[in-house]
Amino acid sequence: MSDAIRDDDDDCEAMTPSRRSVLGAASALFAWSFMPKFAHAAAGSRDARFITVVLRGALDGLTAVPPIGDPNYADLRQDIALQRDGADAALPLDGFFHLHPAMPNLARLYGQGYAAIVHAAATGYRERSHFDGQDVLESGQQGPGRVDSGWLNRMIAALPAGEAIARHGVLGVGVVPPLIVRGQAPVLGWAPPVMPRAGDDLIQRLGDLYGQRDPMLANVLARAIETETIVLGQGMGGDRMRARGGPGNPQGMVQIAEGAARLVGADDGPRIAALAFEGWDTHANEGGAKGRLAGLLGGLDGAFNVFETGLKRVWKDTVVMVVTEFGRTARVNGTVGTDHGTGTVAFLVGGAVRGGRVIADWPGLKPEQLWEQRDLRPTTDIRAVAKGVVTDLFGLSGPVLAEKVFPGTGDIAPMPGLVV
Amino acid sequence: MARDSRLNILGLQRFGLGLRPGDLAAIGGDARDLFLDEAKRRSVPVPIGLDLVGQAQIGSAFYAFQDKEKAEREAPRPAMQAAMIPAPGGMNGGEGASAPPEPPLPQRIYRDEVAARMRAGLEPLAGFGERLAQFWSNHFCVSVSQGNFVRVLAGAYEREAIRPHVFGRFEDMLLAVESHPAMLIYLDNQQSIGPNSPAGKRRGRGLNENLAREIMELHTLGVSGGYSQADVTSLARIITGWTIAGRDGRLGFPGVFAFNAGVHEPGVHPLLGKDYEEAGAEQGRLALLDLARHPATARHVALKLARHFVADDPPSALVSQLVETWRRTEGDLAAVSAALIQSNEAWGTEAAKLRQPQELLLAMLRALGRKPEFGPIAGALATMGQPLWQPSGPNGFPGNNDAWATPEGIKTRIDVAAVWGRQAAGAASDPRALLEAVLGPLASAETKQAVARAESKPQAIALLLMSPEFQRR
Numbered sequence: 001m002s003d004a005i006r007d008d009d010d011d012c013e014a015m016t017p018s019r020r021s022v023l024g025a026a027s028a029l030f031a032w033s034f035m036p037k038f039a040h041a042a043a044g045s046r047d048a049r050f051i052t053v054v055l056r057g058a059l060d061g062l063t064a065v066p067p068i069g070d071p072n073y074a075d076l077r078q079d080i081a082l083q084r085d086g087a088d089a090a091l092p093l094d095g096f097f098h099l100h101p102a103m104p105n106l107a108r109l110y111g112q113g114y115a116a117i118v119h120a121a122a123t124g125y126r127e128r129s130h131f132d133g134q135d136v137l138e139s140g141q142q143g144p145g146r147v148d149s150g151w152l153n154r155m156i157a158a159l160p161a162g163e164a165i166a167r168h169g170v171l172g173v174g175v176v177p178p179l180i181v182r183g184q185a186p187v188l189g190w191a192p193p194v195m196p197r198a199g200d201d202l203i204q205r206l207g208d209l210y211g212q213r214d215p216m217l218a219n220v221l222a223r224a225i226e227t228e229t230i231v232l233g234q235g236m237g238g239d240r241m242r243a244r245g246g247p248g249n250p251q252g253m254v255q256i257a258e259g260a261a262r263l264v265g266a267d268d269g270p271r272i273a274a275l276a277f278e279g280w281d282t283h284a285n286e287g288g289a290k291g292r293l294a295g296l297l298g299g300l301d302g303a304f305n306v307f308e309t310g311l312k313r314v315w316k317d318t319v320v321m322v323v324t325e326f327g328r329t330a331r332v333n334g335t336v337g338t339d340h341g342t343g344t345v346a347f348l349v350g351g352a353v354r355g356g357r358v359i360a361d362w363p364g365l366k367p368e369q370l371w372e373q374r375d376l377r378p379t380t381d382i383r384a385v386a387k388g389v390v391t392d393l394f395g396l397s398g399p400v401l402a403e404k405v406f407p408g409t410g411d412i413a414p415m416p417g418l419v420v
Numbered sequence: 421m422a423r424d425s426r427l428n429i430l431g432l433q434r435f436g437l438g439l440r441p442g443d444l445a446a447i448g449g450d451a452r453d454l455f456l457d458e459a460k461r462r463s464v465p466v467p468i469g470l471d472l473v474g475q476a477q478i479g480s481a482f483y484a485f486q487d488k489e490k491a492e493r494e495a496p497r498p499a500m501q502a503a504m505i506p507a508p509g510g511m512n513g514g515e516g517a518s519a520p521p522e523p524p525l526p527q528r529i530y531r532d533e534v535a536a537r538m539r540a541g542l543e544p545l546a547g548f549g550e551r552l553a554q555f556w557s558n559h560f561c562v563s564v565s566q567g568n569f570v571r572v573l574a575g576a577y578e579r580e581a582i583r584p585h586v587f588g589r590f591e592d593m594l595l596a597v598e599s600h601p602a603m604l605i606y607l608d609n610q611q612s613i614g615p616n617s618p619a620g621k622r623r624g625r626g627l628n629e630n631l632a633r634e635i636m637e638l639h640t641l642g643v644s645g646g647y648s649q650a651d652v653t654s655l656a657r658i659i660t661g662w663t664i665a666g667r668d669g670r671l672g673f674p675g676v677f678a679f680n681a682g683v684h685e686p687g688v689h690p691l692l693g694k695d696y697e698e699a700g701a702e703q704g705r706l707a708l709l710d711l712a713r714h715p716a717t718a719r720h721v722a723l724k725l726a727r728h729f730v731a732d733d734p735p736s737a738l739v740s741q742l743v744e745t746w747r748r749t750e751g752d753l754a755a756v757s758a759a760l761i762q763s764n765e766a767w768g769t770e771a772a773k774l775r776q777p778q779e780l781l782l783a784m785l786r787a788l789g790r791k792p793e794f795g796p797i798a799g800a801l802a803t804m805g806q807p808l809w810q811p812s813g814p815n816g817f818p819g820n821n822d823a824w825a826t827p828e829g830i831k832t833r834i835d836v837a838a839v840w841g842r843q844a845a846g847a848a849s850d851p852r853a854l855l856e857a858v859l860g861p862l863a864s865a866e867t868k869q870a871v872a873r874a875e876s877k878p879q880a881i882a883l884l885l886m887s888p889e890f891q892r893r
Contacts, residue, residue, distance in 0.1 A: 056813065057813070128633070129643045130813060131638075144643070175826065176818060176824070177826050177828065187826070189826050189827030189829070193832075194799065194803040195800075198834045205870060205874070205879070206834065208870070209867065209870045209887065213864055213866050217830065220825055220827050221827070221830055224827035224831040226827075247812075278812045283630045284628060333628055333629075334611075335608060335613075
């Protein structure tokens with residue numbers, strides 16, 4: 001694979017205010033509920049589902065998918081290095097790479113050909129700020145600071161009008177949804193509820209009031225109602241989905257994934273969603289086969305399992321992409337953890353994934369092979385992976401991707417052959 | 421006149437805490453004078469009524485709690501029950517025949533701190549000092565999700581490191597923040613060891629650069645403030661040894677800040693082109709003072725302040741005024757805050773921002789005259805996505821409107837308003853009178869009509885709380 005890395009321009013201009021599209025008339029507010037149900041896609045074409053999971057805090061790719069076959073790995077990782085053998089042995093992938101033992105579901109999906117792992121990957125961002133790194137990952141811009149919209153939203157906006165995917169909008173999970181879904185195209189929202197839901201009459205009255213006084217709130221509320229309808233249609237009302245744990249907790253991750261899968265799997269649901277799991281910033285006491293990171297990886301692995309179950313009906317048309325803002329130092333630090341780094345892993349899981357392989361142009365782990373003598377050197381651009389997936393799933397053209405979705409990335413070609 | 425009185429009340433919501441019934445008459449003339457007076461008097465509420473107050477008290481109580489837990493874990497099984505201390509007052513609001521057992525120490529301290537913080541927000545008439553305290557507490561945030569030690573210290577941290585300096589000097593706040601046990605634990609500095617220090621050589625352990633990076637990226641210069649990876653590593657070396665005294669008392673009173681020379685990386689360390697001589701803890705103090713006085717810090721923090729209070733894209737004239745005041749007064753936050761209030765750009769614009777959930781909750785408590793109890797407060801804040809002292813990362817809760825004006829964000833606010841409307845309906849006065857009392861000239865004809873036509877008193881209160889005029893500032 002060619003080295004598709006560019007230096008980012010590290011440009012940080014003042015944040016521009018975001019302007020949501022505004023729905024003017026109150027009468028339009030509840031019109032969605034009277035919309036006829038369209039056939040979702042022309043016969044023969046694919047009605048694809050695409051879920052992006054952002055791991056906030058920078059996942060340590062060298063622990064999630066340890067290159068045990070690399071002669072320098074064990075020395076760099078010392079106490080937290082994973083082993084090929086023994087009680088807590090890592091799970092074999094291709095002989096060189098292994099998988100963390102907390103991820104048996106991912107190992108199974110890999111074995112079935114439903115999971116591919118991209119290693120030594122990164123965006124074009126080369127500094128080490130979480131928040132700028134996440135902004136670049138989610139905005140799809142070349143540098144931080146331009147955060148008025150996310151690339152998933154711009155991708156939907158770039159699809160032909162009337163397209164089922166565009167009509168259904170994008171689901172952003174969480175009270176504060178990820179930047180990657182924000183923008184002009186309709187954004188639906190859901191999170192596991194903490195309190196009982198308010199009654200319909202109150203919501204109707206507020207819809208009327210906002211329609212008269214506050215177009216922005218009216219628009220947001222209309223999207224909330226739209227999502228709630230799908231939620232109820234999926235039997236997710238009441239106490240069943242009551243929040244437990246949250247996005248930084250293994251149980252919470254599984255629950256959030258379950259809700260997202262059901263909404264995305266619904267006939268009238270959104271085709272595209274994004275969610276975020278937190279807590280990956282393992283500066284201290286990261287742990288190896290067991291411990292803090294192992295617990296989180298177990299949560300992610302459980303999420304893969306419920307994605308598969310919840311999306312069973314549409315699994316053959318599904319891709320779940322898991323990405324993080326950057327990796328962590330190759331060497332274990334002074335506190336048995338790892339500091340902010342560069343290259344890491346990305347996961348592609350789903351029935352539509354051409355899986356069963358680790359995609360890596362492995363840079364090696366000798367001191368001179370490390371990025372700035374410190375981090376795993378990135379050799380694959382995560383944007384090439386994302387472009388490859390959405391090209392195959394949704395038929396977007398290279399120029400649209402390079403101008404609208406990931407502006408200024410004409411030199412980063414979509415990675416071919418990721419999707420079956 | 422009508423427009424002026426409307427902007428006056430809008431200003432009270434933008435820079436203050438929201439009206440309590442009866443406040444409208446007490447405001448009198450220009451609300452600006454109330455805020456400027458707070459800045460002049462350096463008036464910031466102090467949460468009171470707590471069993472354990474300072475880092476020393478809390479830290480040693482927490483060590484004792486940990487020791488007891490450890491002993492119980494290692495002891496034979498019957499000791500389990502001893503962890504439950506009988507409740508003195510049924511503060512949790514349980515309805516069973518007997519009061520529920522008191523939670524363990526960390527949850528108990530957090531519960532009492534949350535209630536005390538909310539009580540403090542009920543006192544002021546205007547409340548600019550309280551709003552600023554909340555801004556700075558989020559700028560220099562810690563998160564209780566890091567663990568129980570931060571959970572027990574979060575309230576003390578805000579009282580000790582933030583509130584005394586809200587109308588003081590930025591550099592004093594910075595020094596207080598970076599030397600507070602809560603911050604040193606939250607961002608791992610108490611574990612960071614100079615590789616060439618006695619302990620580093622002996623144990624083969626080393627640096628953790630977490631706190632050093634966030635000091636420059638988030639607390640002072642800003643991410644584009646002109647520092648490099650080498651500066652991050654260097655500052656990490658400079659502040660090795662900034663730690664918390666352990667239970668053995670070797671470094672100082674258990675639980676308080678201590679400088680541990682045994683883990684400090686010796687030598688001269690460069691930072692942003694300047695060399696800092698070896699001087700123990702003083703080396704770090706001098707580096708922090710220079711970061712506080714750096715022009716990039718004034719620009720970064722002044723912009724964030726304007727963004728928080730006024731608009732995501734604040735008028736550039738306002739930002740320049742704040743930066744200029746900061747420069748002229750060398751970071752006197754009373755002067756910078758007063759400049760914010762005095763600016764016509766900050767004062768005269770329409771409400772561009774939604775109240776963030778914590779602001780909203782406090783405004784709801786004030787409007788309804790509701791007693792701050794931990795359970796309902798924590799439940800409402802968790803529902804709306806802004807639990808107290810629990811942001812998901814060291815960058816704090818987002819300050820931009822887009823983060824909060826979301827479908828799920830609005831839906832959860834409505835859920836909270838519906839429940840609070842039901843709970844308040846019994847004691848509340850006529851909702852139409854309440855609307856007049858807490859929004860006054862801000863209330864639109866449409867909102868008045870919606871409240872008047874509500875099908876019930878609980879619904880009327882929920883509509884009031886969810887009206888655009890109550891939600892925006």
